[in-house]
Amino acid sequence: MNNLEKKILEKISDLHAIPNGAFNIRKNGELFERNSTKEINIIPKKNKNGIDVIVSPNVQNKSIHIPVIITIGGLNDLVYNDFYIGENSDVTIVAGCGIHNKTCKTSVHSGIHSFHLKENSKVKYIERHIGEGNRESGKILNPITKIYLNKNSEMFIETSQIGGVTSSLRKTFAVLKENAKLIIKENLLTNDKDYAKSFFKINLLGNHSSVEITSHSVAKNNSYQEFKSNLIGNNECFGHVECDGILLDDAKIISIPMINASNKNASLIHEAAIGKIAGDELIKLMTLGLTEKEAEDVIIQGFLLGN
Amino acid sequence: MLELKNLNFEIKSENTSQNILKNINLRFENNKIYVITGPNGSGKSTLVKLIMGILSPNDGEIIFNNKNITNLSINERANIGISFAFQQPITFKGLKVRDLLDIASGNKNDFNMICNYLSTVGLCAKDYIDRQIDSKLSGGELKRIELAMVLARKGKLNIFDEPEAGIDLWSFENLTKIFSSLKNSITIIVSHQQKILEIADEIIMLKKGEVIKKGSLKDILPFIENNKCFKLRGNNE
Ligand SMILES: Nc1ncnc2c1ncn2[C@@H]1O[C@H](COP(=O)(O)OP(=O)(O)O)[C@@H](O)[C@H]1O
Numbered sequence: 001m002n003n004l005e006k007k008i009l010e011k012i013s014d015l016h017a018i019p020n021g022a023f024n025i026r027k028n029g030e031l032f033e034r035n036s037t038k039e040i041n042i043i044p045k046k047n048k049n050g051i052d053v054i055v056s057p058n059v060q061n062k063s064i065h066i067p068v069i070i071t072i073g074g075l076n077d078l079v080y081n082d083f084y085i086g087e088n089s090d091v092t093i094v095a096g097c098g099i100h101n102k103t104c105k106t107s108v109h110s111g112i113h114s115f116h117l118k119e120n121s122k123v124k125y126i127e128r129h130i131g132e133g134n135r136e137s138g139k140i141l142n143p144i145t146k147i148y149l150n151k152n153s154e155m156f157i158e159t160s161q162i163g164g165v166t167s168s169l170r171k172t173f174a175v176l177k178e179n180a181k182l183i184i185k186e187n188l189l190t191n192d193k194d195y196a197k198s199f200f201k202i203n204l205l206g207n208h209s210s211v212e213i214t215s216h217s218v219a220k221n222n223s224y225q226e227f228k229s230n231l232i233g234n235n236e237c238f239g240h241v242e243c244d245g246i247l248l249d250d251a252k253i254i255s256i257p258m259i260n261a262s263n264k265n266a267s268l269i270h271e272a273a274i275g276k277i278a279g280d281e282l283i284k285l286m287t288l289g290l291t292e293k294e295a296e297d298v299i300i301q302g303f304l305l306g307n
Numbered sequence: 308m309l310e311l312k313n314l315n316f317e318i319k320s321e322n323t324s325q326n327i328l329k330n331i332n333l334r335f336e337n338n339k340i341y342v343i344t345g346p347n348g349s350g351k352s353t354l355v356k357l358i359m360g361i362l363s364p365n366d367g368e369i370i371f372n373n374k375n376i377t378n379l380s381i382n383e384r385a386n387i388g389i390s391f392a393f394q395q396p397i398t399f400k401g402l403k404v405r406d407l408l409d410i411a412s413g414n415k416n417d418f419n420m421i422c423n424y425l426s427t428v429g430l431c432a433k434d435y436i437d438r439q440i441d442s443k444l445s446g447g448e449l450k451r452i453e454l455a456m457v458l459a460r461k462g463k464l465n466i467f468d469e470p471e472a473g474i475d476l477w478s479f480e481n482l483t484k485i486f487s488s489l490k491n492s493i494t495i496i497v498s499h500q501q502k503i504l505e506i507a508d509e510i511i512m513l514k515k516g517e518v519i520k521k522g523s524l525k526d527i528l529p530f531i532e533n534n535k536c537f538k539l540r541g542n543n544e
């Protein structure tokens with residue numbers, strides 16, 4: 001790996017070198033390096049791009065890294081990754097895609113991920129998206145995430161896309177069985193003419209299943225964001241969506257709630273607050289010596305990192 | 308030294324205008340504690356916000372250490388040593404106590420420094436250093452963090468707008484100790500608290516936007532007693 005590739009790897013996965021344990025590094029549309037362990041088996045798909053990741057039952061505190069590095073223009077990369085998590089296992093999966101595109105041709109990465117969690121298993125899924133290089137060229141990411149949570153399983157998702165990605169369409173689908181729990185934290189920043197859409201459809205099928213989605217987003221310049229969520233409660237369940245957005249310049253954010261409760265014991269909430277940075281927050285930081293611009297940056301950074 | 312010369316502040320709405328502060332002339336000297344008191348709505352917060360630059364006067368001048376600062380921005384005033392504790396502390400989303408203390412002091416503090424600032428205001432550092440400054444903190448906790456930020460600035464002119472509000476579980480002795488410990492600076496406190504008035508070198512009484520009396524507690528007390536709509540608060544109120 002060259003220095004640029006190492007830097008991208010670090011930004012999307014905090015890795016300084018090839019990791020220990022299970023990993024699959026994909027570079028410019030091809031496998032770069034892969035490693036399976038006794039407990040975590042990574043098998044390439046036969047008929048299409050992608051991998052099956054099979055985690056044995058009772059695996060505790062192990063991590064799986066599956067970074068994607070793109071340093072060329074004109075690439076259209078479509079990958080299918082499926083994760084099967086065994087009963088009582090507890091693992092962290094670090095995904096992420098960094099596009100460094102210096103050319104004037106658009107590069108696209110679409111990661112189609114599915115997660116199948118067996119009973120009592122737990123997954124922490126961290127996904128970071130970055131785009132850099134020529135500001136004019138397209139850096140497009142269109143992830144689709146499908147989540148199947150069996151009884152008593154839990155998934156915690158942290159996704160962030162802090163600038164540089166010119167266009168993204170993120171779709172997340174989940175089905176939760178009895179007592180299953182899903183927590184999603186999404187952090188998003190768009191610049192220039194960027195365009196980011198995020199769409200969630202969560203089906204709370206099982207008794208006492210719950211989902212919490214917190215989205216913190218900042219839209220600058222002429223960028224456009226759309227947040228849409230559809231919570232379906234078919235049982236005694238709990239769902240909470242909080243969509244908090246900061247608008248700067250001539251940007252636009254649209255939040256569309258949909259709540260579909262078909263059981264009287266379903267408790268589903270969608271909260272959205274979108275507006276400019278609060279004037280009194282800026283004033284407070286200015287009394288501590290920051291210029292208005294510095295204060296704005298501190299507020300935005302806290303808002304995105306503090307979620 | 309801080310001098311306010313002929314300060315006027317009015318609020319204009321469609322067809323009326325309201326004089327909030329009228330012809331304020333005051334001098335504040337180094338190493339002295341000044342307490343501004345007066346009924347609710349008399350213009351105390353407005354006056355101290357003019358000094359910090361949060362509001363601008365319609366006319367008049369503000370001179371700080373021989374420099375006319377009337378047209379300086381808030382942060383320019385902060386950077387020449389003016390600091391301000393808000394009557395209603397501001398909350399944020401995602402910023403931690405540690406972050407704001409670092410910004411306030413202008414550098415990254417180690418745990419011991421932060422511990423110093425927080426323990427002075429009666430908070431245990433390890434419980435608060437990583438807490439977010441949001442509405443999950445109580446009013447009293449926010450007020451104390453607000454004080455800690457002013458301490459971290461090490462300013463030359465420290466302004467506190469009703470610092471005693473909500474510090475219920477803590478003692479006035481501790482609060483007055485903080486004010487008395489601020490050396491080599493001017494201290495201006497907006498307060499109704501007898502205990503705080505007692506440590507003042509000079510008390511300034513405002514009413515309906517005007518200074519109606521200046522002097523020691525002894526000079527001021529008869530005025531307060533004559534004023535039907537204004538009472539000082541004792542220790543337990
Ligand atoms: N933004 C504002 N718009 C209209 N009136 C205001 C505004 N801010 C303060 N005032 C009025 O100015 C007067 C002084 O307010 P303030 O300085 O907050 O008083 P104090 O701090 O002494 O209680 C009050 O009558 C208040 O209603």
Ligand SMILES: [Mg+2]
Nearest residue numbers: 351352353394
């Ligand atoms: Mg006030």
